[in-house]
Amino acid sequence: MRIKKLQSFLLSRLGASDRFLGRKAGIDTNASFGRPWMFEPGYSTVRQNYPAAGSTSGRIFAPYSVYKGKAALSINPILPTFTKLESGGIKVDRRGVMMLKFWPAIGERKYDWEKRQLFALSATEMGSIISMGPQDSCELFHDPSMLSSNAGQVRKSLAIKPHADGSGYFFNLNVVNNILKTSERFTVPVTTAEFAVMKAACSFALPHIMGWDRYTTHPPRRTEGSPSRVDTQLLDLEWDK
Template structure:
């Protein structure tokens, strides 16, 4: 039997209470990402420490980022899966949402990148939806406030912008971090070719159902389990007609 480990770790907590600032029209209705045609969105994300008990080992951790190394900076992307909680009813519920994590590393020499100065940006499912549906001439921008809903709200502002190359051969992906506490203002830009963006689009589309937890909705039970059941029962449902 495995020992339980009590871990204390800063964990990202993506809140769904989005504080979208309306850019135009349809006030009060659209409080979410409006990214398609050169629009911008705002998503408030807060920080939280969180204790949790790891009942599994670390073997769950997979390290397989997709990375593009350019002259001034590198960009590395990988999905972070959601966590699940088992309810008293036995149901498995998504606890913390998954995200697509972007890491930026500034270059400090020929093919050398500074791990210590990395900057992170975590895309929500809807922001991933924006990215994978970007046309070759489209741009978008996302705003995050890591300290939202804390006393430091508004002190640190991160924005990620994706803008097309003039000749349609790719995009500039830029992360800007304005920290009013440390009085810093960092900006890092990585040019991404169409081919690299195609890899991201395909890999993000593959990963999206996984970060949403939808890959748990599956009929692919091992054969041995199937055979032991005379009738395979799916998740119970609130039917369309239950009221």
């Protein structure tokens, strides 16, 4: 069994991983970096400007949910936001995520939605799940307060482990809160069929979460109607940048 351990940049206590370096670089305003704002590296769950709770105007509710004996699990995509540049172009402002929600069973056929815990998968973390084979495991760590003064006070870990008989996976979410002195654990068995839906849904959503659907719906340099003959004198971007 191959174990994939992903130390997310959100777990600041692990020190500066490669990816964490990148994140910092995006914040760093050192002039030698060039145009860092164009390259938002990674995704931070800390800084999401979601609309306030209750303000659900325009929101879509089509989660994929599985209800099991001890807890329920749902997933749904959250699209990126964009900002318009003065040049007329647009760039990704906040990366999209795949939101996982766990909430506990509190009796037969009863679940407590108010006790839900969230885990927001970045594009790369979705890649980790998409690439899982039937015997693979995956473990992801988040610190939702990483960049604030509460860094390290709350740790979330999501572990996905295959059933011994190959009939699916266990999704385990563990949330340790040192401020509230609480520790919560959710376990949801996911069948092979349900996992196939999640993988297919993630594969479908990934380009949209990355904002790549914008490349396809707004072809920026179409020359329809004005046939432009190839000009060998023109700047070659690969060559000259």
